[in-house]
Amino acid sequence: MSQPPLLLALDLTGTFAFGLNGALTAVRMVRLDLVGVLTLGMMTALGGGILRDILIGSLPPATFSDVIYLGVAAGGALVAFFISVELERFTKLITLFDAAGLAVFCVTGASKALVYGLGPVQAVLLGALTAVGGGTLRDIAIKRVPNVLTSDFYAVPALVGAALTVLAVRLEVYGVTVALLTAAVVFAIRMLGVRYSLHVPSTPRREEPEE
């Protein structure tokens, strides 16, 4: 993937952010050893792109093939391992980083799907999957109902970003500037969602079944 340097830099920032954030979220839920923290951090950072690449048949997956992505994701997870004790101090920063990853990945994910010849609807879904897939895999691995399924305003900005990207490609205005602008919009929507606790309509509350 010979991306423009700016997009590559953003993509790597997103990867680092997801590696860090993914590992921290995991550590908050389960006691993990170093291998577990690395595994979950890398799964969060690379999982969305890997799922997308499996679905478009681009194997081996790009981020898995590229040792730089592996290293950056592992670096994020390692930082998480060492700061996990004092993690409460960093909550805000982590949310920012995570929103940055979300913003970049939905744009690059959707545009890659189009490059591989998928239709616009599929490209929107794959863009969102690239952004939320890694965190979902992590949540499943640590026995947590994936955030994205419940009431967090998380999938919506990713879907919006992917849709804007598809639109831009169709209008033949897609490029580094538009990609950055789109990512900025996604970032803003996500942070507004966090700030004002926006929610998507939910099904009425039921009492938890005993199963």
Place this chain on the structure above:
Amino acid sequence: MSQPPLLLALDLTGTFAFGLNGALTAVRMVRLDLVGVLTLGMMTALGGGILRDILIGSLPPATFSDVIYLGVAAGGALVAFFISVELERFTKLITLFDAAGLAVFCVTGASKALVYGLGPVQAVLLGALTAVGGGTLRDIAIKRVPNVLTSDFYAVPALVGAALTVLAVRLEVYGVTVALLTAAVVFAIRMLGVRYSLHVPSTPRREEPEE
């Protein structure tokens, strides 16, 4: 996949049924927002076919590429979102729809695996996977031990239907009529299983580990 119209109609009915049923089952277990209901409904409806297509290397997966399947699956999930409050009224209907989906998917799944050159044993397994894979993915996502693993008479009709399909292809009598007959047999076995609470032999009961 240029299927005969009748099989296509059945396949889409199965997809709608699984989208509806998958979303309803999810809503019964966890509180979900609209995005979550759509995700889980589509995952249930399309997941089995996507897993099969990954394993046979037919990427991008057929049902994912085809926007009609995406739309029908999403439609089923949307209906589920709006009727979820009064869902108890529809339990019987949902079981019927679900059995229809199971019946169609094991037949079309097994026959596609044979078309892609897999052996008979693999085709039987892939037929069953097509039928039960989506529901299994959904169950894992909502932290429920997949039904198919415990004591429901659910995988058996799918395995029987897939085996009959492989047999029919081998005997060179496979066609729309035979496919429909096979699906009818699977449907009948499944409904008998529900009616008479049939079970596969289980391991002896143990007390739940506290973990």
Place this chain on the structure above:
Amino acid sequence: MSQPPLLLALDLTGTFAFGLNGALTAVRMVRLDLVGVLTLGMMTALGGGILRDILIGSLPPATFSDVIYLGVAAGGALVAFFISVELERFTKLITLFDAAGLAVFCVTGASKALVYGLGPVQAVLLGALTAVGGGTLRDIAIKRVPNVLTSDFYAVPALVGAALTVLAVRLEVYGVTVALLTAAVVFAIRMLGVRYSLHVPSTPRREEPEE
């Protein structure tokens, strides 16, 4: 895969061991019917290789295509189904079998990744994935936080074995003898880990969140 007979024999032994062990572990946690035991046993035995083959784009996956592997995995699971009552008697034997599977799979997994042109880092990760992936899928399916993520000394021997294999291939000394030696080293590390309860450093203990 035309492997040398000795490696094939080992690989099948590992498959049987994982089928048996995977099914027994599942039965210890959840009550399963015969279909569930077979599914989880085969998932444990074949899942790691299937994940590896998906990631390297070798589809359909080798162990899934080969009916001998399917049969051996199912055989292990069947044995588990019938001895599950008296399983406590076999705990030691099962640990030995499982260590054998781990030892073989990390070596054959890493060497296959290199054959398919992946880089050394990726081959190490894929070797370890081949060894621990099946058990991880099983744990997720039965709602258990995967062992490999918490504090078991399980991933480390697999990573060591995969790394030694990559090294041996690079030094052009890889062959049946070296493969067996490497597997023996992995086996020894794993059994020492079990014997002396070795652990990888963990994050500090927290109280369980109520979620």
